[in-house]
Amino acid sequence: MAPTGRPSADDFAVALGIIPGSGAPSCEQERWMRLKEEVSNLRENLNQEEISLSQFGALYFPALVTLWKSPPAPAERCVYNGLALDLKEEDLEAYGPYDIMLEALQGNPYFYKFMRTKNTDIVELRRSMGRILAHRLAKRVAVWEAALQPGGERADYPFDIYRMDSPFPSVDCATGPTQLLCTLLCYESRQSLEALAAEPEIRDVLLPVLRKWTRRYARRCLLGDTAMRCEMILSLNPLWLHMATEMRRQNKVGEGLECALPACTRTADLKKCGKCETAKYCSAEHQRAHYPKHKALCFRTVF
Numbered sequence: 553m554a555p556t557g558r559p560s561a562d563d564f565a566v567a568l569g570i571i572p573g574s575g576a577p578s579c580e581q582e583r584w585m586r587l588k589e590e591v592s593n594l595r596e597n598l599n600q601e602e603i604s605l606s607q608f609g610a611l612y613f614p615a616l617v618t619l620w621k622s623p624p625a626p627a628e629r630c631v632y633n634g635l636a637l638d639l640k641e642e643d644l645e646a647y648g649p650y651d652i653m654l655e656a657l658q659g660n661p662y663f664y665k666f667m668r669t670k671n672t673d674i675v676e677l678r679r680s681m682g683r684i685l686a687h688r689l690a691k692r693v694a695v696w697e698a699a700l701q702p703g704g705e706r707a708d709y710p711f712d713i714y715r716m717d718s719p720f721p722s723v724d725c726a727t728g729p730t731q732l733l734c735t736l737l738c739y740e741s742r743q744s745l746e747a748l749a750a751e752p753e754i755r756d757v758l759l760p761v762l763r764k765w766t767r768r769y770a771r772r773c774l775l776g777d778t779a780m781r782c783e784m785i786l787s788l789n790p791l792w793l794h795m796a797t798e799m800r801r802q803n804k805v806g807e808g809l810e811c812a813l814p815a816c817t818r819t820a821d822l823k824k825c826g827k828c829e830t831a832k833y834c835s836a837e838h839q840r841a842h843y844p845k846h847k848a849l850c851f852r853t854v855f
């Protein structure tokens with residue numbers, strides 16, 4: 553039952569090099585462009601977006617994170633649609649095609665399922681994702697910040713992070729990775745956050761830039777707000793640590809704390825859908841009533 557329309561879960565898997573397929577990108581730079589395009593295509597069709605992302609998450613999340621952890625090296629040079637794609641390896645490491653996909657998957661029930669599953673291989677695979685991204689960003693934020701200095705800044709706030717004409721590095725591109733970092737940091741343990749905050753690369757490089765972005769952009773654009781959240785979590789601010797815990801708790805059941813049938817507000821004794829385990833119901837009756845709507849998003853996961 554492949555969903556119709558583009559891009560489908562398999563289109564993404566081909567674009568990311570997870571499965572073979574015709575028209576697969578020939579290098580990492582091209583993959584980056586392709587992912588940007590495919591993700592913005594999704595945004596024009598929100599129903600399709602939910603279906604494609606859910607199916608992709610169910611089938612390919614472990615493969616995506618494996619590639620995200622050890623991305624292939626970019627080609628020496630890349631020409632895409634007649635345009636030389638001058639993406640630096642360090643930029644791709646901090647915000648590559650796999651980050652774009654992870655970013656698109658934030659908020660999807662299969663993302664939460666992946667982050668909470670007890671399957672030991674997955675627990676190992678997802679270990680320290682926040683820490684890894686924090687270190688990748690620490691290597692790059694000073695360069696991005698230099699490009700954001702007065703004169704390097706764009707005047708058209710708020711930014712659309714999905715615009716195609718934003719050259720790396722720009723504030724548009726700093727937004728995506730900062731937002732992803734914020735989500736991943738929420739899944740780090742307190743001990744891990746404490747250790748991370750004490751590391752010189754994080755304390756002396758990443759945090760000062762996040763502070764600058766907070767001061768300059770908070771309440772003006774998404775970068776300011778996500779930089780502030782990252783900064784608060786990395787500074788072990790008790791209120792923000794509490795909010796991170798709360799966010800994890802609310803996402804535990806994937807689709808909220810209530811029975812997945814919209815008309816029902818019951819919260820006690822819910823049972824998971826046996827196939828996808830991302831939706832919960834108070835009764836078999838409500839599960840049946842919701843199924844016509846749920847079935848398009850219900851996939852058995854590989855993890």
Ligand SMILES: [Zn+2]
Nearest residue numbers: 811816834838
């Ligand atoms: Zn119910």
Ligand SMILES: [Zn+2]
Nearest residue numbers: 825827828850
């Ligand atoms: Zn289901």
